[in-house]
Amino acid sequence: MNNDIRSQTDKLRQQHDVIISETGDWVLLRHDDVGAAALDDQRFSSQVSRFLQVPNGLDGAEHQRFRALIERYLSPEALTPYLPVFERIAADLVASLSKGSIIDAVSEIGSVFAVRAQCAWLSWPTELEPKLLQWMRDNHQAARNKDSAKMAQVAKDFDDIIHSIIRPDRAPATFTTATSATATKTDSVTGRLCHERIEGRDLTEAELVSILRNWTGGDLGPIALCVGVITVHLLQHPEQVRVLASAEDSKLEAMIDEILRIDDPFVSNRRITTCPVRIGEHQLPSETRVQLNWTSANRDESVFDSNTFAPQKHRSDSLVYGIGKYVCPGRLLATWQLRTITRALLNNISNIALAPDAILTREQLPLGGYYRVPVILS
Ligand code: HEM
Structure with missing residues (x-):
């Protein structure tokens, strides 16, 4: 069976504005509809889950308050000190990768880099790395198998990891900053977050866990999948490797955005209608569950021609990081x-080749991109 979401939605989009998923959600496929729904936060509410999701499951003023708090941690000023840290982690990882034998670009490059970079940013102990990598594998497997009991278990496992990290940071600031030995608590991103206040009160433990879950659990997987998609692009477009390698930073970033637009592994987000809404010929009643399918919208030929690789031309229409009030605040990170x-990879690896007889296995919904990208580096 063809489980490539790109070819599936490319075909469906020719005939339908919207389709109904196995779970009964209405899935918006076209760029115009996905963009309009994302921008229309009045008629498309983000309060879709019975679980607390900060900020993405909140609406209106409450969402804006948490969003403002979060943005302070993800601004260029806040992130600039971490850039050399990410560069060092990336260089060390690439130097340590085995050359001449088969490795998987998603799990052995993408996941490991994502965990190390995110732990460094959040000042989480490096000893957590194997635990987080195991959690990513379990989470991934549960999502692939659509095993809801296992998904609930891995969600709980992740919350337990976060609880164990923030418990010491939640201690009163006067205690943690009293000596230089303990001052790191409130200097770190996690430590500072633990002492944030909103509307004159401390954040609850549930709010903190939700924010950190969003910054890690919701992000490690997509970063790893993005590394898989980028690696496949390098394999399939050897003529672009020299251009990418010599591009200055902003040009390389635009090229990566375009690679991800053509094969967006962050497939969709959910909304719920707050009133009857018309999509093409369909009238959706109030309280209809809707999915904004970014992967499909980003390949809509009416906006992106025949999906040729054109970073500058397509940049302003790309929806890889969303649009509107819920646009990804972690985009710069x-x-x-x-x-x-x-x-x-471009600077230190002279050749990336697909492993002999290897098959590039696609991910399954709700994930996009590749499950495995077996390569040989030299
Ligand atoms: C390649 C990696 C990533 C992709 C493709 C991505 C994509 C997106 C998209 C499409 C949205 C919009 C969701 C919506 O409209 O419902 C979003 C929201 C969000 N992203 Fe990302 N993201 C990535 C990485 C990150 C990172 C690194 C962080 C933070 C550490 C992050 C934090 C968030 C948060 C908190 C939201 C919710 C924003 C809100 O509710 O206002 N993302 N992301």
Whole structure:
């Protein structure tokens, strides 16, 4: 069976504005509809889950308050000090990769880099790396198997990891900053977040866990999948390797964005209608569950010609990081991480080849991109 979401939605989009998924959600496929729904936060609510999701499951003023808090951690000023850290992690990882034997670009480059970079940014102990990598594998397997009991278990496992990290950071600031030996608590991103206040009160533990889950659990997988997609692009377009390698940073970032537009592994986000809404010929009643399918919208031929690789031309229409009030606040962090790992590969590996007889296995919904990218580096 063809499980490539790109070819499936490319075909469906020719005939349908919207389709109904196995779970009964209405899936928007076209660029215009996905963009319009993302921008229309009045008629398309983000309160889709019974679980607390900060900020992405909140609406209106409450969403804006948490969003403002989060953006302070993801601004260029806040992230600039971490750029050399990401560069070093990327260089060390690429130097340590085995050359001449088969490795998987998703799990052995993407996942490891994502975990190390995110732990460094959040000041999480390096000893957590194997635990987080195991969690990523379990989470991934549960999502692939659509095993809801296992998904609930891995979600709980992840919350337990976060609880164990923030418990010491939640101790009163006066205690943690009293000596230089303990001052790191409130200097770190996690430590500072633990002492944030909103509307004159401390953040609850549930809010903190949700924010950190979003910054890690929701992000490590996509970064790893993006590394897989970028690696396949390098394999399939050897003529672009020299151009990418010699591109200055902003040009390389635009090229990576375009690679991800053509094969967006961050497939969709959900909304729920707050009133009857018309999509093409369909009238969706109030409280209809809707999916904004970014992967499909980003390949809509009415906007992106025949999906030729044209970074500058397509940049302003790309929806890889969303649009509107819920647009990805982590875009710069993701962009810098992806740029540094791509640059490290381009600068230090003279050749990336698909492993002999290897098959590039696609991911399954709800994930996109590749499951495995077996390559040999030299
Ligand atoms: C390549 C990696 C990434 C991709 C493709 C991506 C994509 C997206 C997209 C499409 C949205 C919009 C969701 C919506 O409209 O419902 C979003 C939201 C979000 N992203 Fe990312 N993201 C990435 C990495 C990150 C990183 C590194 C972080 C933070 C550490 C992050 C944090 C968030 C948060 C908190 C939201 C919710 C924003 C809100 O509710 O206002 N993302 N992301």
